[in-house]
Amino acid sequence: MADYEKLRPEITPLHEPFWDSVKRHQVELQRCDSCGAFRFIPTELCRCGSAASTWTPIAGTGEVYTYTVVHRAPTPAYQAEAPYVIAHVTVDEGPRMISVVVGCDPTDVHIGMPVTLVYEDVAPDLTLYKFTPAG
């Protein structure tokens, strides 16, 4: 495992349970204890006004809401992998999550494409979640 040279997440206490769940290869999102809505990115309050939530596993399936194929990357570490696909994915539980789509040709990605979450341990202390075509 080479040194991870890309940008790292900023993990404050509010965000720690999410990244811990990624490390366990089972993403959990906050689910509001009051109205039952899942939310992402992690926040301190549900839109219903309730602060109480429970970290709840999600199925890890969803579909592409929108995407782009990046040719001009922000830093050399990312540029080495260009062109790559960044997608906003609506997961079955409701929220949208952003990540790269791996395991297919960039030209195969389209809006509505079913995808599933996969995990990649990129550094001893960091695991990432990515999407790949379902099935």
Next chain:
Amino acid sequence: MTKQGDLSDRLQADVYWEVVKEALDDAGLSLSDVDGLIGSAPEGLGIRASLPGGAFTDFTGNPLRFHATTNIGASAQSAGMGLAAMAIAHGLASVVVIPTVAAGQAPGYAGADRNDAVARMAQLGSPYEYLWGTTRVADYAVVARRHMHEYGTTEEQLAEIAVAQRLGATLNPLSVNGRRGEITIEDVMTSRPIAEPLKLLDCCLVNQGAGCVVMTRASDVRAQGKHVPVVMLGWGEGHGYLDPCKAPSLAGFEGGRVAADAAFGMAGVTRDDIDVAGISDHFTINVLVELEDAGFCAKGEGGAFVENQATRIGGRLPVNTDGGFLSNSHAGSCGLFTTIELVRQLRHDAGPRQVEGAQLGYAHGVGGVSQVQYGAVYGRA
């Protein structure tokens, strides 16, 4: 405004005073008349950046009565003109300067180093975005892709926006891209992909430059007799969802509608009354989406609106006649250049790119990835 381009060999503070004095001179005023400031003082040591009003007074010897900033990103200064107008209307200030200056060896997006600018701007989101190698272009590319999916918008329609604005830039000697000549839709379509569907010629410039606006009472401008007053008739802000995962839709931005409705409501005019517009154009898709969100056409009809050359000089609604961020300048709080061009148009001082008989102008600007926006209606008084 100064020459737009690479000002890295100059001291930021020198350029700052150059444009402030140029704008005051154009207004028939001097530094000692200034009693209000929007935004930053010139760069300097220590606490100067934190207390711009006091820093400014060090140079004028005339204590400011008013200082404010807004947080509308690249449109902070142009949106700040709304605060300046309120201050003047309430007697809190009489002459307010609103400068923007990107010059010298500044880091990041105020600098002249393109790689550094791209890398730094990429991180102006949340970690849940930039982790994946997003750039500002990618942030807008997903908007373009979604808009194309929902409404059938085409890349050629986006390209027309770049073509229209380059035409204006060729008539603007201060612009960065004017000297590069006109471009065609084919040129845009075949320029290299940056973040699909956006290509190089869909993207704004990365450059330095400076400009300044002076605001005072219309009656004072009229009494002085140097210029026809250009009056702010309406103004509004709209602060939409910050996180893209929280926004109900990425095919548009609710803040744009909120800002435009407020501005038009205050001005008491309709979209059809507008003769010329300045619409933040960090990328071609911005113009299309903002025209929709600001109500110049129905949601989803932006493609058809721009397709028949409506935004060119001589079209139904000329937009960014100076070339905009795509072809004129994308320096500092670049929304200010949008306003400067509208002032020229409404003064009938725009030379070969003059929109004939322009009486009413609309400025619309965005910050971030368009989450926060402002709109303003200006009139020739």
